[in-house]
Amino acid sequence: MEKIYVVIGGCAAGMSAATQIRRREPNAKIVVFEKTKFVSYGSCGIPFYISGEIKDPNSLIVYTPEHFRKVRKIDVYTQTLVEKINTSTKTVEAKNLETGEKILQEYHRLILATGGTPKRAVPLKKNVFRVRNLEDGINLKNYLNEKIPKRVAVIGSGFLGLEMSEAFRKLGMQVFLFEKMSRVLPQFDEEISKIVEKELISNNVSVFKGVAVEFASESEKIIANFNNTHIEVDFVLDAVGVSPEVELINGTSIETGKTGAVSVNDRLQTADPSIFAAGDCIEVKHILTGEKIYIPQGTTANKTGRIAGINASGGSEIFEGVLGTSITKVFSLHAAKTGLGEEEAKKIFPDVEVETSTSLSKAHYYPGAEKIFTKLIFSKANGQILGAQMVGKDGVGKRIDIFATIIYAKMQLKEASRLDLSYNPSVAPVWDPVLRAINKALQQ
Amino acid sequence: MEKIYVVIGGCAAGMSAATQIRRREPNAKIVVFEKTKFVSYGSCGIPFYISGEIKDPNSLIVYTPEHFRKVRKIDVYTQTLVEKINTSTKTVEAKNLETGEKILQEYHRLILATGGTPKRAVPLKKNVFRVRNLEDGINLKNYLNEKIPKRVAVIGSGFLGLEMSEAFRKLGMQVFLFEKMSRVLPQFDEEISKIVEKELISNNVSVFKGVAVEFASESEKIIANFNNTHIEVDFVLDAVGVSPEVELINGTSIETGKTGAVSVNDRLQTADPSIFAAGDCIEVKHILTGEKIYIPQGTTANKTGRIAGINASGGSEIFEGVLGTSITKVFSLHAAKTGLGEEEAKKIFPDVEVETSTSLSKAHYYPGAEKIFTKLIFSKANGQILGAQMVGKDGVGKRIDIFATIIYAKMQLKEASRLDLSYNPSVAPVWDPVLRAINKALQQ
CATH class of the missing domain: 3.50.50.60 (FAD/NAD(P)-binding domain)
Structure with a gap:
């Protein structure tokens, strides 16, 4: 049969x-x-379709x-x-x-x-959007094309909330971003959140942190209420996860x-x-x-x-798990992480230390070199690298994957400092930011 | 004391x-x-100074x-x-x-x-340049500024020869590139050489392979003689290593x-x-x-x-060695390698196999996605990854370092296929070219 x-x-x-x-x-x-x-x-890719960078869904x-x-x-x-x-x-x-x-x-x-x-932060139905699948994306895009709204409240500053905030700003809207935690992009460590928040603000996103926002419908408008403040928006993007x-x-x-x-x-x-x-x-x-x-x-x-x-179908493959490697684009920045954050690591491993460093994505004299901020989380006890987070305008993308590979291979700082990484002025400084971060941690 | x-x-x-x-x-x-x-x-950085991309030495x-x-x-x-x-x-x-x-x-x-x-391929002294240190670079740049030469013979198609060929083309010169081996960039495998040669030719570099070129001085000019061909050039860059x-x-x-x-x-x-x-x-x-x-x-x-x-000064650090990780820029391409090439690997390891694959640097729908060609060299006997070479217009730079880390950690294909690499449409397809190459090799 x-x-x-x-x-x-x-x-x-x-x-x-x-x-x-x-x-x-x-x-x-x-x-x-x-x-x-x-x-x-x-x-x-939905946020890039919303922004118009990708025309055809x-x-x-x-x-x-x-x-x-x-x-x-x-x-x-x-x-x-x-x-x-x-x-x-x-x-x-x-x-x-x-x-x-x-x-x-x-x-x-x-x-x-x-x-x-999608989780729901907002009970309101009218002009509240949640974007999970392509149909949701097309519905939202149709609404944007038809109504040409001017003001949006975005709830949640995770990957979707941030990428959609950028998309809405690209369409010229006023964006009010609400995060109930005390900082944006809360799945990253605090140092990264700060840099990302600066980028949001310099791109004219209004950022409200630690805020319990409530919404009320008023004819065609929605009023966002928080801290005795009332902001009128045309629609809400509910992006809390x-x-x-x-x-x-x-x-x-x-x-x-x-x-x-x-x-x-x-x-x-x-x-x-x-x-x-x-x-x-x-x-x-x-x-x-x-x-x-x-x-x-x-x-x-x-x-x-x-x-x-x-x-x-009768095969035998193992799924070993994940390191939580992820990356998001926030205007001109990429923020990326792999492995454990500082707090997570401290709950599980003894003697966790961190080291932060800033270096350039290319040789200092090469056009387009940009700062990369790196946070390294490691065990002081045995030197094992437990996590890395990077943020910058250039060269973050696949550099985080060097760390993902290092962590997957359970390397210690010393071992990882011996990696033979590629160098040309157009792609890296002679000491790659990855090695610089590791060497700085070794000096602790 | x-x-x-x-x-x-x-x-x-x-x-x-x-x-x-x-x-x-x-x-x-x-x-x-x-x-x-x-x-x-x-x-x-000297080639970028010669090309004018970097103004001040x-x-x-x-x-x-x-x-x-x-x-x-x-x-x-x-x-x-x-x-x-x-x-x-x-x-x-x-x-x-x-x-x-x-x-x-x-x-x-x-x-x-x-x-x-610098090794010397050419005995001639006048208007023959070798570029090793910054003084050499400044001397050559002064010559170019003063004489505004139109035609150059570049001997050797390694990193320096290729990067200088690009610099000379950017200055509008006619470039005649001579390589005594049967292909350009001979430290890479043949598949990469072919792609690089295409890029050179499409940028109007005249490429002569397998050629024994000799030079003769004639008043202010130099004549390059090979295969009964005689080309007049203004100067020679001797870049044979x-x-x-x-x-x-x-x-x-x-x-x-x-x-x-x-x-x-x-x-x-x-x-x-x-x-x-x-x-x-x-x-x-x-x-x-x-x-x-x-x-x-x-x-x-x-x-x-x-x-x-x-x-x-009394410390005790070990230098463990290198994997030969390297990258060069050739016009719009980056060509990168790490570990052993196919021929090198076959001399040392039994049962060496290779697999080539082409994938995109970003999501297929994301603006700026470019093809990356990857060649993977591995041991069929135990699956160990021995070498990788990549070439493409985007995203080659630090991707080769994922392979450098994989090889350094002595990972096998299966193990490496489980890496948790980063994904966002702006930096990678959902199956990163690194994983795609590994998965394709696993299917052999």
Whole structure:
């Protein structure tokens, strides 16, 4: 009998899984249910579409549903919501959101790739936007094109909040950015937050930190109320983060971990051995601490989707975990991190020290050289490098990955100081900022 | 009695050594002899000064002799050539090249940092330039400013030959590039050479490979003769490489290795225990093969200078060697490598395989995304990654260092495929070219 694989969710994780299954099982039936119109797109590109830097939302799409159907023989159902998983009969119940048509689909192996759903800071509905998937992005862009709003309140200064603030400023809007924590980009250490905040302010974003903001509707306008201050805005972007979309596991033996996301073993199998899970709905292991964390990211979605697909179809790949490597663009800056922040590190490792340094992205005399600020977190006890954070206008991008590799290899400062890194005046100073940061830490 | 350190050579290695000694020995006497007018400059910036991208040659200088004298209390003698080392009396004999004045200087510890000297492909003297130090660069620039030559023959297509070819094209000259090997940039693998050659040709550099060129003087002109072809040029840049400057060790117990460069132990000590050596005059160990190689580089000069200074003044640092990580800029391309090339690897490791891949430097939809070609060299037997070479218009710079770190950590393909690298559409596709290359190799 023909084997049937069902994949719930057609974004990065789901389509990576489906593709791997097809490679390994040329004759299996593979069904993907996706609730939106789109599959296989780069949602991280949405802010650049909002800003107008990318004109066509279709350019964010890697492959269309038609491509998957025709070339890869994968039965992709778009605008189709899975409403229930019946693990006893090994079936899923889905509904076409356009026609209302119901589908009952059996499976031998199921891949759960339901992704994340935006958290809600604001109960208001009218003119409050949340941007998670490409449809959300297109809705917001249509609103911007139609209403040409002038003033926006952005709630949350994580990656999405900051990247969208930049996009709105590029469109000429007044941007009021609200962060309930005491500093912007709170997933980074304080030193980085300060530099990022300066960049926001110098780009005329009004930044309010440690602020509990409330909103009231007033005809077509929204009033943001905080600290006895009242600011009128045209719309609100609610960007306070993402939580795992796990509703479907009710009534199954699949469990969530302490993060609230789906718990999987290192083969990405859930408690139900026929069901694998991947992407933004699962929790993953932090490579350094061994702890389970929830950190939805495109890279991880692609990797875990790939591995879930391989393992569901009889392969045996391990997902080892993440270091939390990430990077965001804030106007002319890139801010990047990998490994543990200072506070996280201090909770787990004894004798944690930090060292900050500033060096140039290229030779001092080479045009376009820009300052890079680096914070290094390491164990004074054994010299192990535990985390790094960098911010600057140039050359941060892939330099953080040198640290990601150093930390993954569990190198100590001394060992890492011996790295033979590339040098040409156009790409680095003769002592690369990475080595300079390490050498400075060694001198402590 | 006050301890006396003498350093021969005031470029990267020498001044790094002198600086480290001063840090560790606040009261020692430190003397540096430098045969040119300049110390502590970035000679890798000379092509950019020739092209006019950098206007002032002084901007290549990190610290002036005055700075070293006043702030670091280091006795820097410029335009002073050391003519002899007497190891029995522990003295050096030097001569001021301007005044002819002779100096006899005793030492307790000596640092040999004499650097390299350009090899000579061309016996002609008039209008033949070799560019090694900043004085050479200034001489050439003065000639260009004064004579405004139109046609140049560049001999050698290594880093210097290519970077100078670009500089000459930027000044509007006709450039004839001669390489005696069958391909340009012969220290890279063939696939990279081909891409680089295309870039040269599309920038109107006339490239002649596998060519034995001879030159004849004819009044103010030079005739390049090869393959029954005769091309008239105004001047020649002889850029066929560098050999270690080791003349001074005659009459001492210091030895050269099979590369012809000064042989040192891993503390950078020569056969004479009072004499340390660093920079472009020494041979270094290849980290992967353990073999001694001669690979003069600014990064290594700085590192070995630092370590020689520390060890000469009683410290104990190890120089572990190099991976040959290097990068050059050729018009709009960067070409970079680390570890072993295919042929080198095959000589030493059994079962060497290669894999090539092309991917984008940023997300496909992000403005400025450019192709990166990657060649990976690895052991099929145990999966160890042995070398990587990359070429492209964007994002090659520090990506090669991810491979340098991978190779240094002796990672296997599988392990490296699990790296958690950074992603944002503005700096990488969701599968970074590094991971894509590794995954493709894993599929072999």
